[in-house]
Amino acid sequence: PVMDHALSASRVAMQPDGSRLIKFFFGEELPFVSHGSGVFVYDADGRRYLDGCSGAVTANLGHADPEILQVMAEQAERITFAHRGTFHSEQSEKLAERLGAMTGYPYVFLCNSGSEAVETALRLTLQYWRERGEPDRARFLSHAVSYHGATLGGLSLSGHPQRRWVAEALLHGFNELIPPYAYRFAEGRDDAAFTAFLTKRAAEALDSHGSGAAGVVVEPVGGAAGGAITPPDGYLPALAELCRERGLPLIADEVMTGLGRTGTMLASQHWDVRPDLVVLGKGMGAGYTPVSAVLVSEHVVDAIAAGTASVTNGHTYGGNPLGSAVALAVLEAVESRNLVANAAERGKQLRAGLEELAARHEVIGEVRGLGLLQGLELVSDPVTRSPGDPVGSLTRSAVLAARERGLLVYPATGGINDAILVAPPLTVTAEETDLLLALLDDALSAMSQCTRA
Ligand code: PLP
Numbered sequence: 001p002v003m004d005h006a007l008s009a010s011r012v013a014m015q016p017d018g019s020r021l022i023k024f025f026f027g028e029e030l031p032f033v034s035h036g037s038g039v040f041v042y043d044a045d046g047r048r049y050l051d052g053c054s055g056a057v058t059a060n061l062g063h064a065d066p067e068i069l070q071v072m073a074e075q076a077e078r079i080t081f082a083h084r085g086t087f088h089s090e091q092s093e094k095l096a097e098r099l100g101a102m103t104g105y106p107y108v109f110l111c112n113s114g115s116e117a118v119e120t121a122l123r124l125t126l127q128y129w130r131e132r133g134e135p136d137r138a139r140f141l142s143h144a145v146s147y148h149g150a151t152l153g154g155l156s157l158s159g160h161p162q163r164r165w166v167a168e169a170l171l172h173g174f175n176e177l178i179p180p181y182a183y184r185f186a187e188g189r190d191d192a193a194f195t196a197f198l199t200k201r202a203a204e205a206l207d208s209h210g211s212g213a214a215g216v217v218v219e220p221v222g223g224a225a226g227g228a229i230t231p232p233d234g235y236l237p238a239l240a241e242l243c244r245e246r247g248l249p250l251i252a253d254e255v256m257t258g259l260g261r262t263g264t265m266l267a268s269q270h271w272d273v274r275p276d277l278v279v280l281g282k283g284m285g286a287g288y289t290p291v292s293a294v295l296v297s298e299h300v301v302d303a304i305a306a307g308t309a310s311v312t313n314g315h316t317y318g319g320n321p322l323g324s325a326v327a328l329a330v331l332e333a334v335e336s337r338n339l340v341a342n343a344a345e346r347g348k349q350l351r352a353g354l355e356e357l358a359a360r361h362e363v364i365g366e367v368r369g370l371g372l373l374q375g376l377e378l379v380s381d382p383v384t385r386s387p388g389d390p391v392g393s394l395t396r397s398a399v400l401a402a403r404e405r406g407l408l409v410y411p412a413t414g415g416i417n418d419a420i421l422v423a424p425p426l427t428v429t430a431e432e433t434d435l436l437l438a439l440l441d442d443a444l445s446a447m448s449q450c451t452r453a
Helices: 002-014 066-078 090-103 114-131 152-157 161-170 191-208 235-246 267-271 298-306 321-336 339-360 393-404 430-452
Strands: 033-037 040-043 048-051 107-111 139-141 213-218 250-253 277-280 292-296 364-370 373-378 418-422
Touching: 048 430, 066 321, 090 107, 090 292, 090 321, 107 114, 107 298, 114 152, 114 213, 114 250, 114 277, 114 292, 114 298, 139 191, 152 161, 191 213, 191 235, 213 235, 235 250, 235 267, 321 339, 339 364, 339 373, 339 430, 373 393, 393 418, 393 430
Parallel strands: 139 213, 213 250, 250 277
Antiparallel strands: 033 040, 040 048, 107 292, 277 292, 364 373, 373 418
């Protein structure tokens, strides 16, 4: 009874709707989801939403895809789980083979979430250095505006004040590199000068850690923090070269950008960069199953194979037969339906439409991104480039105004700015893209009316 009392007391305080479930935002009114079909999601009251952000840039095939559902049902009837310490599974072998063939990497480690895969990439890199007799190399470097996951390693890499603060006491300050975020950090430099500036400062940062530096972790196009931050063209190749000169692994966190989202299989390919490790998640399971992976280069695995010859950590569900079969079906769909090309094509249409909106809506400070990962920087004043007051308020009103009109967009404030992501499923058609743009136009008009009022 005492326990019951305590629970109900905290429940009343926390959640006005009386729910026991701890949710993302306490007390916020959200619709209950009912079902989905293609790019549309329906709530329990029958309202339809165009999923203009693929959930959390995840549902790359749209919802309720019949081919995926069939594979899921068939695999579920055979076997859903077998521990990989006991059995190999044909499904995970095939998945690794397919991923390798699609991306050009020889080895694959399977996990269940982006955060787990980011941790795994850090751990594999640490093991790489230990096996080579350099255990003190434990300092990673990442960008000051970035998001790499909710676990302690991922958060240590992340430049995102709101997400970091609760765990700050346990985190490393890996996020020390100047972000390739021209709108707020170029300070009048053109692309070439900004690239030179970023590269020089990154080299200084790496060298300041000397023989403690372990590797660099980068989102090729930023996602959840800042909103589709797109580096100047020379930057990623220059960063890769800095790493190569120093023998440091470059780790691309392609959890959001990977597997076609930006119009190439991996976003790093836009700049012909081949990272030593690549982290995948989100679109790999496309919302049908929690699955993620680390793609690993030969020399990293060789060092481990020449040493202890085992990877000492994994996750219980990693590589389970059900998740692997579903992810394999997702990858097959990405290939057989030419979705990478569709992302590039529809990405052009979306980008042109967003630019056109930016010409009419003062709240849009910048349009940026690649393929179907587009971001809008939102500003309260286009001249001073000020974000909302408080920061985050413009993001929130854009998300709400869009939702009220039946459009889902993703909040991507980096803590210092306001931004949303527009990132529909890779299956989106030309007509659906037009509808998305029309709904967004309405939402932005409603927003500016509120701001003026
Ligand atoms: N890395 C990047 C680039 C992400 O965008 C995210 C999630 O938004 C993560 C890692 C963490 O992935 P998850 O939420 O699946 O743990």
